[in-house]
Amino acid sequence: MPRPIEALVHGDGLAHNLARARALACGARVWAVVKANAYGHGIERVFESLRAADGFALLDLGEAERVRALGWRGPVLLLEGVFEARDLELCSRLNLWHTVHREEQIDWLASHKTAQPQRVFLKLNSGMNRLGFAPHAYRAAWARLNALPQVDEVALMTHFADADGAGGVAEQLAVFERATEGLPGERTLANSAALLRHAQASAADWVRPGIMVYGGAPDHPQHTAAHWQLQPTMTLRAQLIGVQQLARGDRVGYGGTFVADAAMRIGVAACGYADGYPRHAGTGTPVLVDGVRTRTLGRVSMDMIAVDLAPAPHAAPGSEVTLWGRGPHGSVLPIDEVAHAAGTVSYELMCALAQRVPTRVA
Numbered sequence: 001m002p003r004p005i006e007a008l009v010h011g012d013g014l015a016h017n018l019a020r021a022r023a024l025a026c027g028a029r030v031w032a033v034v035k036a037n038a039y040g041h042g043i044e045r046v047f048e049s050l051r052a053a054d055g056f057a058l059l060d061l062g063e064a065e066r067v068r069a070l071g072w073r074g075p076v077l078l079l080e081g082v083f084e085a086r087d088l089e090l091c092s093r094l095n096l097w098h099t100v101h102r103e104e105q106i107d108w109l110a111s112h113k114t115a116q117p118q119r120v121f122l123k124l125n126s127g128m129n130r131l132g133f134a135p136h137a138y139r140a141a142w143a144r145l146n147a148l149p150q151v152d153e154v155a156l157m158t159h160f161a162d163a164d165g166a167g168g169v170a171e172q173l174a175v176f177e178r179a180t181e182g183l184p185g186e187r188t189l190a191n192s193a194a195l196l197r198h199a200q201a202s203a204a205d206w207v208r209p210g211i212m213v214y215g216g217a218p219d220h221p222q223h224t225a226a227h228w229q230l231q232p233t234m235t236l237r238a239q240l241i242g243v244q245q246l247a248r249g250d251r252v253g254y255g256g257t258f259v260a261d262a263a264m265r266i267g268v269a270a271c272g273y274a275d276g277y278p279r280h281a282g283t284g285t286p287v288l289v290d291g292v293r294t295r296t297l298g299r300v301s302m303d304m305i306a307v308d309l310a311p312a313p314h315a316a317p318g319s320e321v322t323l324w325g326r327g328p329h330g331s332v333l334p335i336d337e338v339a340h341a342a343g344t345v346s347y348e349l350m351c352a353l354a355q356r357v358p359t360r361v362a
């Protein structure tokens, strides 16, 4: 028997969440963002469930090739654009749309030999200061692109830094509107947080939901995935492979950081940080045993984690342990809660699911 741990990718959850994004999009077309191997789910595993998207947005040219290899003939957008001049050949061959965020990328286009003009998304740095042209340089970049025979349509794009937080989108939206005033072309602004929280203001022609498609609430803990009517799309589950009876004063795991203050029964699950479970999730991180909510105890080891069996007195080796996602009997452990306990976000947990965990679509 293989080690009792597996991950499930939920096709129905993906399709449901994508439909939620579309319902919020005010008629805009929807890019399903599948960068980082579909947020750790696997591009090939999510593809069928996300076919209803209008396009796939990603970063890596290898991932774009994989989407085309699956038979997708619709739009594919490179969110960071090309990384060197040669990449434009692949864009021509696979008909990839690409972001243009710095001058050099326009130089490369200007010397690219192609019969088929390319569709580009011109990125404005509206305040996040990651990628994009500064507002004062934006129109000149647009004019340069627009004059190139290698370029078909120029769409206009920016990205919000605090759509999930108190800052909101108003300031960056105003910068975008000023910088793009009077320019023709489709517009795209919204990530998941903007779509969930500021759809009216930010939806435009295309929206770019990522984390919400994968059932994560971008503004957790202010709001939960259930609040946004999102379903889990990834379950990480293992089994108990050991049980220990502790006396008062007994310690658990490396460093003995958890000390029993009374007699208690604990279980040991076959999941550790080498499976992608966050090592920084301390004692008290929520976990389900046979669908019953309990807590982790002590440090996460490479291959194991201890759990409190007080709420699950019948648990024994072989009992199902849900680290996140869907548990038995309709139970759910939101990945956001586990991420929060580990001081991170659901994005990171999904993306960190380890190669060694057998994963299948369910």
Ligand SMILES: *Cc1c(COP(=O)(O)O)cnc(C)c1O
Binding pocket: 033, 035, 079, 159, 190, 191, 192, 193, 208, 209, 210, 211, 212, 218
């Ligand atoms: C990752 C990304 C998104 C999706 O962001 P979520 O917060 O996951 O919805 C949208 N746009 C760009 C440019 C991105 O890089």
